[in-house]
Structures are given as C-alpha cells and as structure tokens.
Amino acid sequence: MLNTVFTKAVRDGWLAPALAAVVLGGFLVFAMFVYRDLDLSVYRDLPRDLRDFMGLGDVEDAAALAYGAGYSFMGALTIAGVAIARGAAAIAGEERDGTMGLLLSNPVSRGKVLIEKAASMVLLIGVAALILWGAGVVAPHLANVGASGNEVGALALHMFANALFYGFLALMIGAWTGNGTAAWGGAAAIMAVSYFASGLLPLVKGAEDLAKLFPWYYYDGSGPLSNGINWGHLAVLFGGSALFGLVALAGFNRRDLTERSAGVGLADRLRNQRLTQRLFERLEGSTRVSRIAIKTTSEYQGLLMVTGLIVLLFGVLIGPIFPIIEEDMAQLLEDYPASVLAIVGNADMSTPEGWYTGENFSLVHPIGFLLVLVVLGGRAIGGEEQRRTMGLLLANPISRSRVVIEKGIAMAVYAAILGVLAFAGTVAGSLLGGLGISVVNIAAISLLLTLLGLAFGALSLALSAATGRVGISTYGTAGIALIFFLLNAYLPLSDSLEGFARLSPFYYYLTGDPLANGLDWGHAGLLAALTLALFALSIVLFNRRDIRQ
C-alpha cells in the first residue's frame, strides 16, 4: 500500500468513508424495518412543499421514506463532510504534519502529488457511494418492502458528485493556502450556507430561483430519488469539481511550501497591529499560559470563534424569516392535527418555538456544539500525545487527574460560551422577528444543548484518555453521536421500539419540546450526570495506561 502517493493516500484515508458508508447503509436497513410497519398514509397526505422541506420527497412507500430520511440529507451531508476532510488533508494536512517537504524531496512533481491525492479522494468517495448504493438496493429485500420507482442509484450518484464538489473545494483552498483549517472550515461553511439557502429560498415567494446560485441545489433540486439522474445538474457539480482541481493545481505549483510552523491566529495578527498591540499583549502573553485550562482555551479560539459566530448568526437570522413564511406554513399545516406532525419528528413548524426548534436546535446547533466539544475532548489528551508534548507536560508536578480536570474545565468554558451565544442569538432573533418566545425557555433549551454538547465532549475525552488517539476519539464519538441522533429521531416512529429512544442522550435534549414548555430538570440532570460520569471515567482510564510516544 506504500507504492505510490495514491495508494498511501487511500491507505491513510479509507477508514472514515468506509465507516460512514457502513453506518449509513446500516441505518437505512434499520429505517426500512421501522417504516415497514407504519401506516404511511399520514405522510402521503402531507402537502408536497412540506414534505420537500423535510427532505422526505415522494412518499411512495416505506422504502422512499427510509431513503429520504437516511440518505437524502443525512447521508449526503456525512459523505460530503468526509470528502472535505480528505480534500483538506491532501495538501494542507501534509504540510501541517511537516511531511510535505520530505515527500517532495523525492522525484515526484507537485502536480503528481496533488493529482494522486485527488484521485484517492475520488476513489474513496466513489467506493463509499457504491456501498450506499448497494445498501440501498439490498435494504428493501432485507426488510421485505417494495421499492420500485425509487432511483437509489441516481441518488447515490448525485451524493457522490455533491461530495466531490465540496471535497475539491477543500482541496483547492488547502492547495492555495497550505492552511488545513481554512480548507475544511471554508468548504464546510460554504456547504452549510449552500444547504440552508437551497432549502429555505424556495419557501420565500419570489426568491425561488435564487436557490440555483447555491451548489446544494444541483444535488437534490431535481429530486434524483424519484426523478432519476439529472445529467445537467451532475455536469454542474462535476464541472465545478474539475475546475477546483485545476485551480488547486495552479495554486499549489506557484506558491512556497509552508514549513511546519506556528499558525498565525487572529490574536497574533491583532497583537502585531499598532492599534490593538497593547491590549492583546495584555490579553495574551503570560496570562494564556497561566494554567493548563487557560492555555487549552486559548488553543481553539479559531474553531470557537467561527462556530460561535455561526451559532449566533443562525439564532439571529432565523427569527425575522419566520414572519415572512408564517402564513404559508400555517396554511399548509392547518388541516393536519398535531399528532401527524409529531410523527415527522419535528415540532410544529407553524409556531415560533417549533420553527426555532426545527431550524436551529434540532440539527444546526447540535452539530456546532458537538463539532467544537468533540474536537476539544478528542485532542485534550490524545492531541498532546500526538504532538509528543504529554511527556514534557507530565514531567511537571501535576497529576494525570489534574490534566484531565483542567482539560475538562476548558471544555466546560467553551460549552458555556457556545450556550450563551445560542441563547443570545435566539433572544435577538425572537425580538427581531417579534416572535415573543419565552426568554426563560430559550435559556432552558440553551442549557440542555450545552449539556448535550458536554456529554459528547466528555465521551470524546474518555476515548482520548483511554486510547491517546485523536482520530479514534473524534471520529468514534462523531459516529456514536450520529447513531444516537438517528435512533432518537426514528425509533419513536415505531410503537414497539419507541421506548429504546431513551437510550440516546438526544432524547433528553429535545423531548418534551423545552422551547415551548420549559426545562425538564430530570432531563438536564441526566445529561449532567452522564457528563460527570464520563469525566470521572476519563480520569480513571488515563491514570491506568502508558503514555504513547
């Protein structure tokens, strides 16, 4: 596997796409079993616009519903996320690791390195798409449901093209800048904006066509699951990927390689500006290394700042949109009893509380919180071991327990900051839109969200403490979180399986609709207890083992 740049890149990167595809495929089978026994008429009776908005598409049969739930949105987002990770790692990641210089000291051109890395990404994402396709074909047979009329192959091909688009985007940014964070952050941000714009704009009268400006439209705008392959849309995505690839090639060939060097963060830039120099010297300098927790909080400022800003902005912006579409939404929902909507797994989107819960708190905010806290938890112990600073840190008179506790404090600080931003954004959005959502309830849901994030951050920390490996901790926790999310979202659809949703931490987050009904102290206490238990476990696990070198 080490014969070429291409095969090594495949060897280094196969795990995440394979895991993602297997988990998603497995979920699809599971979803088919769940939907098989449901009376689907309630879905069929939902208005088309609402179904589209919920990503359910045509509800021909249980299979279509499962494809819509498992693949159309969740699957596409996951596979695109994996592609972004590969694209960012291709050039910028190798520079960050300090191995690019060594690699290029061999008689291979930069162009060849880039092309082989890009080819490995195409192969890995392609195989993932094939697995998804395969699972999509097999699942209806396993669950014994009819699936005729569903073009799952077309959906898989659209997912593949969509993922490549963002993967190549990340590759391009990384190739031009040599900055891995900019690569994945930029591509992920563009993907998120594009997804929401293409989903929301069609709901706004007169702005429907604007959705075509956003690449996500070319993934599912044509409804590939029911309508088959749209070659024109695929051409846009593949063409974009090819263009990004060419621009990446040009960018990588023309610039200096970055050394493995200290990143220049925003704080560093401000420290070097005359106007802000003194303030930032005071803020930075010795204060940020005064203890482990504070140093840790200073290390992920960039991630916190970007994610925090997104959380805040979504909170603020979602509010004023509601009055614009309220009438349509209300009209759509008028004829349908609340029980129908509950089945869809979303709160009543015709109320401000339901709108905020469905738009922000059910997915966008948890993704943001989990991203930051899972990364922080996974790097807390494993990160220091990976960059070989743990030995030096532990040569000081501090116990391993204290290291875990300090890292935990840093994580709690980050969670609290994000919680406050989610709260502030939602309060501001509610005020701007004149929605009149209870501030107390906003605080309640923000607290639950903070605790949910901390629970998964603590899980990541525990894995990190047990293994010392960043990849296992972060990807492992992300996978577990995805499974729990899906279990909580879809188990309640089946009467017989409903109770098992309680096994998922997500259950204790939104069940009972806290934005409308206020805090369930029991749920909050459970999430807090889970977090503390995982912290305690982290301490035990870290104390037991050898430090990696």
Add this chain to the structure above:
Amino acid sequence: MVREKPMSRSAAIHTQNLTKHYADVEALVDLNLEVWPGEVFGFLGPNGAGKTTAIRTLLDEIRPTSGRASILGMDTHEQSVEIRRHIGYLPGDLALYPNLTGRDTLTYFANLRGGVSWEYVDELAERLNSDLSRKVGNLSSGNRQKVGLIQALMNRPQLLIMDEPSTGLDPLVQRELQAMIREIAAEGRTVFLSSHTLSEVQRVADRVGIIRHGRLAAVEALADLRSKAIRRVELEFESAVDAATFRDIPGVREVTVENHRVVLSFDGSMDALLRTIVDRHDVLDITTREADLEEIFLAYYRDEAPGPVTGGPPE
C-alpha cells in the same frame, strides 16, 4: 572523580529489577541501577537499546511490567507528582507547543512547576544564546532544543534527566551545556543523561551505565572505561606492508591492510606502538581516533550481553 555513595542520603535514582515488556519486545529487562546524589551518570547504548524506555518508566509515563524504581527516595509511581517537583526533564526528540513563544513555553511550565527565578531563566538563555521571543514552531531544531534545555534547568532541580541533550546543538553550545552540567554536579545536584555517543558523555560523566537489548551490560567509572578505550589507528607507509608484522605488537586487536595503508584496533600503550612501527617501517602519516561506543562495546561486553539480535523497543 568517582564519589563515594553518601550513606546518609538516599540514591538519586534506584531501580530494582525494572522490567518493561511490550507486546512482542522486551524493551527493558531487570534493570538494577543506582545513581548517587551529586554525580553525573551517563546512560549509554545504541539506538533502540532501551534508554528512553528506562527514562519514561522513571517518569511514570509508562508503567513497568515488573520491578520498581525510586527517585530521591520516593516511589516513581506512587509519589510521581511529588518527585516531579524536584526534577528537570529534557525528552529525547523534543516536541514543544509550536504556537507559543519560547518565553510563553517557559512561563507555562514555570506556572505548573513553581520555584522558577526569571533572572536565572534569563541567565540560562544568555549562556545558551537562546532567543525566547520567537514562536517555537518557527525555530530551528537546535534553537528549539535550547528552549527545552532551559525548561529542564530553570527550577534548579535536584535531579536532571536528559535524553540525548546535545541533539541539534552546535559545538559551542554543546560545550556550554557540558560546563553547566559540571556546575550542577558541583552544587551537589544529580544529572542523568542518556546518549549513544561515548564522546558526548565522557567529558562530563563520572560513571556510565551501558545498556544493550534492554539489559544493563555494565556500570563503570569513566576513568576505568577510558582505560579500556580502544583506538583506531590508521597508518600510511611509503611501501606496501605485511599484516603479520603488526600482529605481534601488544595491544593490537585487529589489523586491516590495504596496500600502503594499515588500520589497527588498538588498546595498548601508544608509546610502545609508535616505537615498534617506526623501527620497522617508514611512516608517512598517522591518524588516530577513539573507537566508537559500539566497537568498545563489542570488544568488552559481547559475551555478557547475549540479548536478542532482532527488534528494538518501540521508542
């Protein structure tokens, strides 16, 4: 040079049958070692011999499979936090936080450790010619090593443990470091340094322990080891010579002849060697250098260290 073990104080380092096995490798086998207060102890061995494994076990980074160790009279596992108040540590293959400046790095560790005088830090930085204002990630490996050295020295530790401290340092700075090490020992503090080159150790150490395949092969006072030191002597003659004419000279262990050139492995009296050779041949040129550790080791400890030939510990 060799100090007697003071009876009143406990050993700086004491290990009892310290053993560390990884899945398929015996990284360290029954290490019994005593390092006395106030001495400079050189821990010598080829790459992969188990030096770093021993050091990491002493620091409680990894836990022994069996056996135990104490530092300054305290158990390395049970009292590891207290031990670390009194030691300074420079890891081999040093890694630091790339986004911190040298001064930030030292401040961080000073905050965690306590008892650091900034005057002393500045003095150390000046002696080692280290620029503490730059980010560690932008420093060359030698300059990064200096930051690592300062952090190890800055709290005036009772015991200084250094794994290959000269890595990346230029000769001038190496000499300064050696002077510092002697000063530390003169203050009654202890230095434990590992190395794979004898020359690095012999300028500063009082005693050396030689480790190979995870086993301690010998502990020698440096003066004794030096007396055993084999030299490589290269001679160039005006005309071709016969190997046989060298074999009878006392102290000659091996002879290689290439036409006009002869290479000897030699551990006898240099005076006797030169007199004999000049009597027999016309010498054009002579160079002599110390044999490297491995040569000495092979000469003296081959039979005592029958370790496995394959596989080193995962350092």
